[in-house]
Amino acid sequence: MERETEEAAVVARAERRRRSDAAIVAAARELFAERGFDRTTIRAVADRAGVDPGLVMQNFGSKDALFAAAARWSAPIEQLVAATRDELPAAALHHVLDAFEDPRERAAALALMRSSLTHEAARVAMRDEVLAPAQERVADTIGGPDAALRAAVLNACMLGVSISRYLLEVPALVDADTADLERILLPALERITEPIR
Amino acid sequence: MERETEEAAVVARAERRRRSDAAIVAAARELFAERGFDRTTIRAVADRAGVDPGLVMQNFGSKDALFAAAARWSAPIEQLVAATRDELPAAALHHVLDAFEDPRERAAALALMRSSLTHEAARVAMRDEVLAPAQERVADTIGGPDAALRAAVLNACMLGVSISRYLLEVPALVDADTADLERILLPALERITEPIR
DNA sequence: GTCTATATCTTGATAGAC
DNA sequence: GTCTATCAAGATATAGAC
Numbered sequence: 001m002e003r004e005t006e007e008a009a010v011v012a013r014a015e016r017r018r019r020s021d022a023a024i025v026a027a028a029r030e031l032f033a034e035r036g037f038d039r040t041t042i043r044a045v046a047d048r049a050g051v052d053p054g055l056v057m058q059n060f061g062s063k064d065a066l067f068a069a070a071a072r073w074s075a076p077i078e079q080l081v082a083a084t085r086d087e088l089p090a091a092a093l094h095h096v097l098d099a100f101e102d103p104r105e106r107a108a109a110l111a112l113m114r115s116s117l118t119h120e121a122a123r124v125a126m127r128d129e130v131l132a133p134a135q136e137r138v139a140d141t142i143g144g145p146d147a148a149l150r151a152a153v154l155n156a157c158m159l160g161v162s163i164s165r166y167l168l169e170v171p172a173l174v175d176a177d178t179a180d181l182e183r184i185l186l187p188a189l190e191r192i193t194e195p196i197r
Numbered sequence: 198m199e200r201e202t203e204e205a206a207v208v209a210r211a212e213r214r215r216r217s218d219a220a221i222v223a224a225a226r227e228l229f230a231e232r233g234f235d236r237t238t239i240r241a242v243a244d245r246a247g248v249d250p251g252l253v254m255q256n257f258g259s260k261d262a263l264f265a266a267a268a269r270w271s272a273p274i275e276q277l278v279a280a281t282r283d284e285l286p287a288a289a290l291h292h293v294l295d296a297f298e299d300p301r302e303r304a305a306a307l308a309l310m311r312s313s314l315t316h317e318a319a320r321v322a323m324r325d326e327v328l329a330p331a332q333e334r335v336a337d338t339i340g341g342p343d344a345a346l347r348a349a350v351l352n353a354c355m356l357g358v359s360i361s362r363y364l365l366e367v368p369a370l371v372d373a374d375t376a377d378l379e380r381i382l383l384p385a386l387e388r389i390t391e392p393i394r
Numbered sequence: 395g396t397c398t399a400t401a402t403c404t405t406g407a408t409a410g411a412c
Numbered sequence: 413g414t415c416t417a418t419c420a421a422g423a424t425a426t427a428g429a430c
Contacts, residue, residue, distance in 0.1 A: 036315035038235040052397045114314045117364050118233035127365045152369035153381050160357020167314050168324045172349035184350050187388040249415045
């Protein structure tokens with residue numbers, strides 16, 4: 001009997017730990033997304049998660065490690081690899097816009113994006129783990145001598161629209177819906193991915 | 198004679214003040230461009246300018262005021278208003294790229310751009326004093342119901358390319374020269390500014 | 395597992411000597 | 413005009429009690 005209660009205690013402890021960590025990561029994601037890395041404090045994360053600041057350090061080790069756990073953004077690139085050249089512009093557009101639909105993914109994406117200009121780890125993650133894989137897939141589908149540059153420009157345009165819409169909050173882009181963006185953006189993206197004349 | 202030496206002293210004092218301020222603003226511009234608002238300290242600015250930290254506060258009052266003096270970016274929009282609809286894509290492209298040629302303007306532009314995602318004053322300045330005026334001029338030239346949105350998307354793409362190239366340092370964009378960017382980007386921008394079919 | 399207390403550092407800003 | 417000295421606030425991180 002003693003054995004069982006011990007096991008139960010271990011399970012309960014692990015469960016509590018799991019819940020605490022989940023709450024901490026969720027709170028960190030939100031705050032990093034709202035304020036960026038530098039202006040987000042361990043204390044503020046602990047407050048929002050309803051735990052003690054010391055616990056955050058205990059469980060994650062450092063602020064940088066917490067950021068890495070919270071701002072990891074892995075947009076699924078299946079739709080990107082599956083797309084033919086003709087489908088590429090629409091696939092790229094929705095590849096990005098879809099990321100801002102699911103609240104969790106949205107917060108993680110915003111956290112990484114907002115910090116990518118002022119936090120070195122975020123910049124490298126954005127460039128090498130988010131943009132580079134997408135660029136590679138797109139370049140493969142485009143082909144030709146300028147493929148890498150064309151894919152990079154396509155990426156850059158989608159990034160600029162995302163930043164303007166979700167971070168800078170440019171009115172015209174905030175007010176626009178998905179259909180508006182498709183109507184204006186798709187023809188332009190087609191000119192980037194189209195075969196060399 | 199006493200009068201004249203007094204005047205000379207005043208002039209010399211004003212001259213020294215002018216030089217100190219210029220050195221401080223130049224140093225601040227560089228550091229804000231390199232590290233952003235939060236990671237730039239008054240002490241670091243003073244060090245690079247070769248003056249005392251106290252002098253920076255004395256002459257500018259606050260870190261925010263120093264940022265406003267250093268990161269003010271007023272890209273000339275004459276070429277943008279003068280452009281016809283056909284000339285608009287090229288004018289918009291060079292409107293941006295030219296800003297990164299002159300070292301002083303480049304540093305001021307980078308300072309504002311880098312901080313615009315994490316510093317509220319920089320975000321508002323970027324949105325309302327840099328993007329909005331350009332958007333207005335472009336929209337006027339484009340005309341039609343979607344003019345504002347089209348102009349905003351054009352702005353966003355140029356911003357995304359600038360951020361990817363100068364801040365994130367995406368290799369394919371860093372390696373590209375002006376001619377490369379024109380070749381890839383211009384046809385795409387034309388699709389944004391062209392008349393409704 | 396969780397929290398308290400605190401060490402250590404760094405910041406923006408101020409007061410006053412020179 | 414410029415610099416020295418210092419304040420007060422806030423940060424991350426650590427050690428140890430519970």
